[in-house]
Amino acid sequence: xxxxxxxxxxxxxxxxxxxxxxxxxxxxxxxxxxxxxxxxxxxxxxxxxxxxxxxxxxxxxxxxxxxxxxxxxxxxxxxxxxxxxxxxxxxxxxxxxxxxxxxxxxxxxxxxxxxxxxxxxxxxxxxxxxxxxxxxxxxxxxxxxxxxxxxxxxxxxxxxxxxxxxxxxxxxxxxxxxxxxxxxxxxxxxxxxxxxxxxxxxxxxxxxxxxxxxxxxxxxxxxxxxxxxxxxxxxxxxxxxxxxxxxxxxxxxxxxxxxxxxxxxxxxxxxxxxxxxxxxxxxxxxxxxxxxxxxxxxxxxxxxxxxxxxxxxxxxxxxxxxxxxxxxxxxxxxxxxxxxxxxxxxxxxxxxxxxxxxxxxxxxxxxxxxxxxxxxxxxxxxxxxxxxxxxxxxxxxxxxxxxxxxxxxxxxxxxxxxxxxxxxxxxxxxxxxxxxxxxxxxxxxxxxxxxxxxxxxxxxxxxxxxxxxxxxxxxxxxxxxxxxxxxxxxxxxxxxxxxxxxxxxxxxxxxxxxxxxxxxxxxxxxxx
Numbered sequence: 001x002x003x004x005x006x007x008x009x010x011x012x013x014x015x016x017x018x019x020x021x022x023x024x025x026x027x028x029x030x031x032x033x034x035x036x037x038x039x040x041x042x043x044x045x046x047x048x049x050x051x052x053x054x055x056x057x058x059x060x061x062x063x064x065x066x067x068x069x070x071x072x073x074x075x076x077x078x079x080x081x082x083x084x085x086x087x088x089x090x091x092x093x094x095x096x097x098x099x100x101x102x103x104x105x106x107x108x109x110x111x112x113x114x115x116x117x118x119x120x121x122x123x124x125x126x127x128x129x130x131x132x133x134x135x136x137x138x139x140x141x142x143x144x145x146x147x148x149x150x151x152x153x154x155x156x157x158x159x160x161x162x163x164x165x166x167x168x169x170x171x172x173x174x175x176x177x178x179x180x181x182x183x184x185x186x187x188x189x190x191x192x193x194x195x196x197x198x199x200x201x202x203x204x205x206x207x208x209x210x211x212x213x214x215x216x217x218x219x220x221x222x223x224x225x226x227x228x229x230x231x232x233x234x235x236x237x238x239x240x241x242x243x244x245x246x247x248x249x250x251x252x253x254x255x256x257x258x259x260x261x262x263x264x265x266x267x268x269x270x271x272x273x274x275x276x277x278x279x280x281x282x283x284x285x286x287x288x289x290x291x292x293x294x295x296x297x298x299x300x301x302x303x304x305x306x307x308x309x310x311x312x313x314x315x316x317x318x319x320x321x322x323x324x325x326x327x328x329x330x331x332x333x334x335x336x337x338x339x340x341x342x343x344x345x346x347x348x349x350x351x352x353x354x355x356x357x358x359x360x361x362x363x364x365x366x367x368x369x370x371x372x373x374x375x376x377x378x379x380x381x382x383x384x385x386x387x388x389x390x391x392x393x394x395x396x397x398x399x400x401x402x403x404x405x406x407x408x409x410x411x412x413x414x415x416x417x418x419x420x421x422x423x424x425x426x427x428x429x430x431x432x433x434x435x436x437x438x439x440x441x442x443x444x445x446x447x448x449x450x451x452x453x454x455x456x457x458x459x460x461x462x463x464x465x466x467x468x469x470x471x472x473x474x475x476x477x478x479x480x481x482x483x484x485x486x487x488x489x490x491x492x493x494x495x496x497x498x499x500x501x502x503x504x505x506x507x508x509x510x511x512x513x514x515x516x517x518x519x520x521x522x523x524x525x526x527x528x
Contacts, residue, residue: 004044004107006066006095010177014202016195017183018070023060023092024113024123026168028157031055032127032487033134035151038174042099042107042151049152058154059170060092060112067094071115075189076182076252077302079286084189086182086252087117090125093178104206106178107151110171126166127155128478129264131490133171135477136263139469139497145238146231147260148175167482176259179203181303182252188306196306200224203256218318221310226325229300230332231258236296237336240289241344242468243269243396247279247524249287249295251302265524268468270513272389272396278471278524297329338375341382343463344400345437346407346456347444374443381440388433392425395513399423400464403437408457411438411450465500467507469493471522472514 011018031054036046048054056062063069071088078086092115093108110133111125130153140147151172158168179199187195200221204211208227214220235258239246246253247265255261265279274290282288287295304322312318342348389399402420409418421427438449441456477490496507503511513519 003048004064004066004095005097006064006068006107007097007104008066008068008095009104009206010072010093010096010106010202011068011070014198017187017199018072018093019116020069021071021092021115022069023063023109023170025061026059026156026158026170028155029055029059029061030155030157031058031152032155032169032481033131033150033153033490034058035134035138035149038149038151040100042097042105042174044097055154058152058172059156060109063094069094069109071117072178072183073117073186074180074182074252075186076180076250077185077299078248078250078252079282079284082185082189085117085186086119087186088115089118089121090115090123091173103176106173106175108173108175108178110173111156111168112170122160124156124158124160124168125171126160126162126482127153127169128166128482130169130171131478131481132474133173133263135469135474135490135494135497136266137260138494139268139500140244140260142498142500143238143242143465143468145242145244145260146176146235146258148173148255150174167485175255175261176257177203177206177255178261179206179256180252180261181254181256181299182250183256184303184306185251193309197310200307200310207257218310218312218321221307222321222325225300225304225307225311225322226328228256228258228303229325229329232296232300233329233332234258234336235260236293237333237340239292240337241340242465243272243289245269245276245278245287245289246292247277247282247287249292249299251299254296254299254303267471267522267524268397270395270397270470270519271393271516272386272399274386274390278522280524293330293333296333297326300329301326334379338378338382340463342378344403344460345378345382345385346404346441346453346460347378378440381436384433385437388429392429393516394423397465397468398511398513401461401466404457404460404464406434406437407441407453407460410452413452462501466503466511467496467500469497470510470512470514471524472518473510 034050039046039049069092071092073087075084076086091108091110092112093106096104096106099105111130114123134150134153137147137149141149151174154170156168156170159165160168184196184199204224208224211220211223214223245267253262267278269276269289275285276289277285308318308322311321389396405418406420421430424430442449473493477493480486480489496510
């Protein structure tokens with residue numbers, strides 16, 4: 001077996017937080033995908049990890065020396081209802097490695113068979129959903145969005161039943177950690193505050209080691225909660241600015257690290273609609289696009305509940321202090337959203353000193369805007385742009401991308417037919433907003449509103465992708481792999497997703513939205 005230098009701090013330091021378990025053997029392991037760049041980042045040798053014999057490793061039939069597979073325990077609110085025991089029902093943490101940047105990373109299986117947390121499930125996974133994990137994770141990574149990533153996918157030679165028989169697969173996933181809000185909920189629900197403290201100390205050491213210097217334990221745990229909240233605010237802003245809809249923002253799917261995780265009923269929005277829902281199981285729209293920041297705050301409130309005994313001995317005061325962080329969350333989110341929108345609009349992301357002022361715990365939206373006098377006007381400019389896209393049924397990704405074309409030419413040149421105007425149902429509806437935007441650019445750079453701004457256009461294109469995982473292209477690639485064993489469409493799409501900001505003629509088909517009738521009925525599924 002290839003050598004992997006595993007460490008196992010979670011298994012070693014958190015006894016009782018997991019169950020030792022082994023992956024199920026499979027009949028015909030075959031490597032479908034190896035993420036060579038990620039392997040190199042982890043200081044692993046892609047050559048030795050991609051031999052025919054290595055398929056036994058990626059399918060779970062053989063484990064490298066030092067691996068200590070465990071099923072982690074956690075709970076979670078799923079669509080608002082609390083399940084006191086969920087856990088890794090089809091996943092196993094193999095161990096941790098230190099990457100070339102000195103960062104500790106988890107390596108885990110998904111789809112490796114039943115565990116004590118399977119709750120009647122078979123613990124297996126199918127080829128299509130596991131390759132979806134590759135495509136979405138790699139797309140988010142290429143877009144600069146924190147995410148778990150797929151290291152490998154192996155076919156198992158088995159068939160799994162998901163309303164029909166499908167070819168089985170095992171995913172190998174890499175994460176900064178698999179600590180979730182639900183991990184804290186598991187022990188809080190069992191009224192084990194010392195285990196919650198132990199878990200918080202482990203999480204701080206792993207994700208926020210600087211906080212260990214805070215002498216006061218209540219202050220340290222409050223700062224930890226605020227750090228998690230800030231990471232989630234930044235992550236949600238990035239999701240919103242590219243139109244990503246997670247689909248199952250349960251508390252067991254919110255990481256402490258601030259990474260995106262679990263890509264079942266997720267999708268990238270095409271025609272802009274704040275209430276867009278693609279998940280087949282989200283009947284009430286709980287996790288609709290526009291609801292995501294509110295749900296993130298709701299999930300953080302559930303984390304706060306688990307940490308209250310650590311934040312202070314006096315319950316009412318602990319609630320007040322945790323609430324201060326929750327009340328600051330909208331401000332942190334709005335500031336991060338604004339930074340992204342300003343980059344897309346061709347504007348400076350923030351004024352000097354704004355981040356430092358807004359980073360303090362308890363600073364809310366009003367405080368952030370107070371140090372950024374242009375904030376409200378820029379929020380209105382971006383909000384009116386999105387309203388316009390909604391009214392015109394405009395594709396979100398193309399609209400942001402094609403707006404850069406308007407900056408590249410002068411106002412007089414822009415009067416000609418452009419990619420942006422050609423996609424609007426009513427091109428005339430665009431003109432008043434464009435005039436406001438050009439005035440804002442002039443305020444920003446001191447040039448005439450009518451001036452051409454090629455450097456601004458180039459910066460805007462670095463902030464707004466040309467390629468996203470278009471849902472119909474993802475489905476085409478997964479169907480070819482699952483139904484016919486043809487990986488070529490998957491590989492071609494993955495190649496395009498790795499360079500989302502570059503316009504290559506050979507990738508043009510991946511940049512086009514699906515027909516409206518296809519998007520209107522598109523649904524995603526959890527893949528379990």
